[in-house]
Amino acid sequence: MTILIVGAGATGGYFGARLAQAGRDVTFLVRPRRAAQLRERGLRIVGPGADADARKAIRPKLAVAGELTEPADVVLLSVKATGLDQAIADFAPAVGPRTAVVPFLNGMAHLDVLNRRFGEPAVFGGVVLIATQLNDEGDIVQQLSPPASLTTGTQDGARTTQLQAVYDQLSGAGFDLTISDEIIARMWQKWVFLATIGALTCLMRGTVGEIVAVPGGSDLGPAILAEACAVSAAAGYPVPADVIASTTKTITQAGSAANSSMSRDVAQGRPAEVEQVLADLARRGAGHGIKTPLFDLATMQLRVYNNSLRG
Secondary structure, eight states, X not given: OEEEEEOOSTTHHHXXXXXXXXXXXXXXXXXXXXXXXXHHHOBOEESTTOOTTTTOXXXXXXXXXXXXXXXXEEEEEOOXXXXXXXXXXXXXXXXXXXXXXXXXXXXXXXXXXXXXXXXXGGBEEEEEEOOEEEOTTSOEEEOXXXXXXXXXXXXXXXXXXXXXXXXXXXXXXXXXXXXXXTHHHHHHHHHHHHHHHHHHHHHHTSOHHHHHTSTTHHHHHHHHHHHHHHHHHHTTOOOOHHHHHHHXXXXXXXXXXXXXXXXXXXXXXXXXXXXXIIIHHHHHHHHTTOOOHHHHHHHHHHHHHHHHHTO
């Protein structure tokens, strides 16, 4: 089977590298600048969480837009939500009648877009847990061990032969892989967590520890979480009590350096995924009559920030 990785950043690059190291037929679809960097340096995983196998540099098979001519068996889609439309245009030639598309994006809006373009049966759900980032040299820095994990499944929960084939091809490659019969519920749970910590750290411009250290700071995170959980429940996916408890602990931990990728994007002057992660959650809540004043405030703030980047 052939695997196309759309994007070779901190997430797509990590999973693609591990699959290539395991001998799978992997091609990366990247921008010309990233292609030049990878041709010169190779794809490397470094950092305190990387084991000896992960550290083996590879010379990846690369493609840029316009070079794809044959369908892939599996497409792993790992781009920012802001780049989804362009990514679809670039990888669409690699989607055939038997191609499975597994997106790694946050939120739920991307499923609607992908379903319209390729049909729901071709689009699987995906939940990724990983602690990586790119350094200045373009290497993937793995911060934590044990390895990253990927959970996937069909949107309707069916155990199809195509799903099994995808599992067989992606398993045994140095990361944890799981099939879920309730992948949409799992995606909602991740969305609730990411939206909560994203809204919290972007509103307050600080880490969890810095926020809870000030009066009232320990109450803000749970208030944001309550809004997110109400929306998820109204959509038909109530967040389990143990997940709520775990998330509450994360967002109220004294001295914690926990932050969000959205807040890091803002700190580094990059566009924030506000429409897909925060605004869409609030919009879905409004459709069910759920008020989300804290998400509305965070959305407004980040829209102002994004507008400022456009000059």
